[in-house]
Amino acid sequence: MNGRANSETAAAKKVDAQMTHEITGNRLLKKSWHMLFYKEVLRFRRVSFQTVAAPVIMALLYLLIFSHALGKVSVFGDRVSYTAFLVPGLIMMSVLQNAFANTSSSLIQSKMAGNMIFFLLAPITPWGFFLAYVLAGVLRGVVVGFGVWLAALYFAPELWRPVSPGWVIAFGFLGGAILAMLGVIAGLWSEKFDQLATFQNFIIMPMTFLSGVFYSVHSLPDFWFKASHLNPFFYMIDGFRYGFFGESDVSPWLNLTFVGIVCVVLTWGTWALIARGWKLRI
Numbered sequence: 001m002n003g004r005a006n007s008e009t010a011a012a013k014k015v016d017a018q019m020t021h022e023i024t025g026n027r028l029l030k031k032s033w034h035m036l037f038y039k040e041v042l043r044f045r046r047v048s049f050q051t052v053a054a055p056v057i058m059a060l061l062y063l064l065i066f067s068h069a070l071g072k073v074s075v076f077g078d079r080v081s082y083t084a085f086l087v088p089g090l091i092m093m094s095v096l097q098n099a100f101a102n103t104s105s106s107l108i109q110s111k112m113a114g115n116m117i118f119f120l121l122a123p124i125t126p127w128g129f130f131l132a133y134v135l136a137g138v139l140r141g142v143v144v145g146f147g148v149w150l151a152a153l154y155f156a157p158e159l160w161r162p163v164s165p166g167w168v169i170a171f172g173f174l175g176g177a178i179l180a181m182l183g184v185i186a187g188l189w190s191e192k193f194d195q196l197a198t199f200q201n202f203i204i205m206p207m208t209f210l211s212g213v214f215y216s217v218h219s220l221p222d223f224w225f226k227a228s229h230l231n232p233f234f235y236m237i238d239g240f241r242y243g244f245f246g247e248s249d250v251s252p253w254l255n256l257t258f259v260g261i262v263c264v265v266l267t268w269g270t271w272a273l274i275a276r277g278w279k280l281r282i
Contacts, residue, residue, distance in 0.1 A: 033128025107187025
């Protein structure tokens with residue numbers, strides 16, 4: 001057991017050394033927060049099979065199972081097949097979950113490993129710290145979402161050209177940013193992985209699955225139909241889906257307004273917590 005632990009530690013140190021060499025040797029990194037951002041990108045790129053390929057495969061499994069089981073479900077007055085309807089929801093779900101996972105796991109690992117102090121000593125402003133983590137989370141979410149879209153074209157080739165690409169980009173970025181900020185908050189709040197898992201299992205996952213990923217909210221009973229309109233994830237996914245079909249359960253402008261307000265509030269709140277240094281060290 002000791003030999004295995006020593007070998008894993010040595011491997012981790014080797015990866016850290018390689019990352020440090022790449023970061024310090026990159027002349028394009030003009031500011032200190034650029035280096036932190038690059039470090040976060042390298043972090044998920046080094047294990048891309050777990051951070052990118054695995055979520056894509058999981059989304060395809062959802063697509064295969066639900067499209068087979070519910071393939072005859074009517075959506076948008078039969079103007080859209082259920083398989084095609086399902087794809088944007090799965091793309092957005094992948095973006096949201098991976099943006100959250102990237103920031104939350106990185107922060108809790110840095111806190112538990114005790115190396116957060118090195119970031120705090122570096123000349124990085126609270127805004128720089130905020131941008132580095134959130135943009136890296138958005139990037140991972142977008143990369144995974146793009147992979148899901150490419151793989152899903154085999155099942156729904158008509159989605160190769162969204163009706164309104166601007167809406168797709170807007171909601172993809174805003175949704176990823178919101179979940180990345182929630183990941184920062186969860187990572188700051190958590191002192192161990194059990195607490196982080198609680199945040200993810202009892203807040204992120206239920207809100208994601210109850211947001212219309214697999215169904216239109218108009219098919220829900222009245223109580224759940226009204227309750228879904230209190231879920232910000234619903235507006236992200238509904239607006240994202242509108243970009244593909246030009247069809248949505250509510251107005252895309254209402255979706256954009258709601259998501260934009262949530263994004264602004266979380267931006268201020270997350271930055272304020274970082275500026276205060278709230279629970280940045282265990």
